[in-house]
Amino acid sequence: DVKVTQSSRYLVKRTGEKVFLECVQDMDHENMFWYRQDPGLGLRLIYFSYDVKMKEKGDIPEGYSVSREKKERFSLILESASTNQTSMYLCASSLGSGGRETQYFGPGTRLLVL
Amino acid sequence: AQTVTQSQPEMSVQEAETVTLSCTYDTSESNYYLFWYKQPPSRQMILVIRQEAYKQQNATENRFSVNFQKAAKSFSLKISDSQLGDTAMYFCAFMNNNNDMRFGAGTRLTVKP
Numbered sequence: 001d002v003k004v005t006q007s008s009r010y011l012v013k014r015t016g017e018k019v020f021l022e023c024v025q026d027m028d029h030e031n032m033f034w035y036r037q038d039p040g041l042g043l044r045l046i047y048f049s050y051d052v053k054m055k056e057k058g059d060i061p062e063g064y065s066v067s068r069e070k071k072e073r074f075s076l077i078l079e080s081a082s083t084n085q086t087s088m089y090l091c092a093s094s095l096g097s098g099g100r101e102t103q104y105f106g107p108g109t110r111l112l113v114l
Numbered sequence: 115a116q117t118v119t120q121s122q123p124e125m126s127v128q129e130a131e132t133v134t135l136s137c138t139y140d141t142s143e144s145n146y147y148l149f150w151y152k153q154p155p156s157r158q159m160i161l162v163i164r165q166e167a168y169k170q171q172n173a174t175e176n177r178f179s180v181n182f183q184k185a186a187k188s189f190s191l192k193i194s195d196s197q198l199g200d201t202a203m204y205f206c207a208f209m210n211n212n213n214d215m216r217f218g219a220g221t222r223l224t225v226k227p
Binding site for chain 1: 118120123146147149151157158159160161164166205207209211213215217218219220
């Protein structure tokens with residue numbers, strides 16, 4: 001089974017803090033994704049990566065950055081956390097590109113920014 | 115830009131009965147993929163079913179089936195013989211050939227005993 005793990009299930013941070021969310025997958029997947037999930041809005045793509053050290057902006061990259069130094073690990077960074085970044089963050093990975101490739105999701109990190 | 119609309123924020127169904135979740139989408143492309151994902155309470159999101167737009171036959175996976183109406187841009191999910199474990203948020207999603215994936219807002223389904 002594919003395992004996608006996220007470093008924290010719940011996180012509480014203060015405004016202005018730098019926040020790191022870690023995601024690790026164990027199936028040698030090429031592609032990794034970061035989404036945020038908000039009620040009434042579904043999932044929105046923040047960033048994705050098709051290869052090590054490669055990143056592409058999604059729909060809502062403002063206020064976020066990412067890092068992919070190793071194939072199995074994809075980190076989301078909130079440079080200076082703000083209250084409007086309170087949300088559920090989901091990481092996903094897939095073997096390749098395209099609709100035939102299933103995205104496998106992690107359990108999510110619920111972030112509260114005070 | 116593609117959009118995905120799920121018009122039912124919440125639904126409920128009695129155990130063993132059938133329920134249909136609605137999804138419509140907007141695109142000018144002819145080939146694309148459609149998905150239904152399930153997110154149980156406090157658990158990971160998993161893929162329920164996938165449909166390729168060029169395939170006219172509706173996808174089925176055990177108790178889950180879709181009604182894909184390409185001309186109407188409609189992609190509904192039918193769950194037969196509902197079970198308590200089907201209680202979850204269900205997301206409809208669309209992916210184009212550029213791997214641009216869009217999700218609907220979700221439908222919260224509750225299966226009642």
